[in-house]
Amino acid sequence: MNWPKLDALAAELHARLQRGAFRGLPPVPLDGGNVMEAELMARIVLTDIEDIREWDRTNPTHPTGEQRLRTVGTEVQQLLRLVPAEHDAAG
DSSP states (O other), X not given: OOHHHHHHHHHHHHHHHHHTTTTTOOOEEXXXXXXXXXXXXXXXXXXHHHHHHHHXXXXXXXXXXXXXXXXXXXXXXXXXXXXXXXXXXXX
């Protein structure tokens, strides 16, 4: 996953989050049998992307690896599949 694709996915996730598309969805299953509210998970993933970008900015000689970007990208894609693009809080 490259940064332009991850940025586009993050922008879509942020837009859906701002519309309230994740409110009221069933909890998202996590590893280990735990669950988390979809809205909270979306916020955490967006924060993770910001942290990775900040790391890359402040540590240019040790950029984030492709595997980490791919993992975060997969998390964003999974969240985006929870609600269609046209879904909104009014539903």
